[in-house]
Amino acid sequence: MSTTYDIPEVLDRREGPHGEVVLRRHGSVLQIIANGCFLMDTSDGRSERLLVDAALNALDDRPAPRVLIGGLGVGFSLAHAAANPRWGGITVVERERAVIDWHLDGPLSGVSRDALADGRTQIVEADLVDYVNETSDTFDALCLDIDNGPGWTVTDGNAGLYSMAGLASCARVLRPDGVLAVWSAQPSPEFEGTLWNAGFRHVRTEEIPVARGVPDIVHLAVRPG
Template identity: 80%
Template sequence: MTAAYDSPVVLDRREGPYGEVVLRRHGTLLQLIANGCFLMDTSDGRSERLLVDAAYDALDGRSTPDVLIGGLGVGFSLAHAAQDRRWGRITVVEREPAVVEWHRDGALSGITAGALADPRTKIVQADLVTYVNETSDTFDALCLDIDNGPGWTVTEDNDGLYSPAGLAACARVLRPGGVLAVWSAEPSPEFEGTLRNAGFRQVRTEEVPVARGVPDAVHLAVRPG
């Protein structure tokens, strides 16, 4: 029997502030599960890298821009940003203490060890919704990867992030001309409309084909200058 058909093995299971989080291994892959909902694994990472690259490209050559990444996950977005010396400060907001620990000294450390050692990197343990409403800091780009998409959130608490009020909070932490990039497990024309109604400009969607089913998507929008 090949590794692809092995049964998943739970490496750690924690009761976090927002419910159960599980790290498990399935063959060669590491997987994150939250409250029984599959979040992501280490199989690919193309769409997470696109999330970061598309945000940078949309900034039109802004010098050493600062980026806020919402969600640490398996670490692909952080690792990719840290490999790019064009970024300035790289701030990651992650609300699950267990996920942060798994990256610092657990099974996920192999993905992000270099990024965590980078002096540009800062990890903030907080709920992103609360953070964007309360922080006094601002950024050139905000990359959101905390859910499976605007219509498929991990917890009900995250729904508000994609509402007009939530998007206004996202715009508040962006500098004029800053870019909001939102990862989604599928394209959402409805969310594009919500972005436009919230005052964002240059709204568009980039798709990443997957082996089966609908493509992953990155929704991009610019805060007016």
């Protein structure tokens, strides 16, 4: 008796500045793969939404806060931020041109179309590591979702972002009492320690229940005023 396997369909495959990026469709789900490593898909989005909400909630009642989102991904973080009128400005930094194109006029446009049309939204094509070192702009919240966690980066160059020096750059773009929120596939006590040592305060970890397996994690920390 033969068995038929549901094989993902490759919709686009490109060589970017940091290697290969692929957009696949698996049934009704769209998936982003970078250098053979699964990044994210459109199956849920709960983690991305909680990442944005956790950052906003930590800002209390600050009027019209501005958020910097590291990584466009499948667009859930952007779409969720744009759906909330409390955000005064939403800047998304994405280094892969392919990912931006998939949202502008490709298969992922259904997720982000309304958010991209929102006047508060700005998409910046840049490496986040470079951006936080070079920009003169400042934000009330920085949401990082560019890796599978501090200890499981997509490319080696991202690892420095979670070091003392990288976190100092993150703090540089945050306004006083601004919030850093970092998504991770697993908890990292070591990263929590680095956040404290880098001068952040109110460091804590929130768990996000998922359908299967261990919970996802959001690391939260506040830049001192």
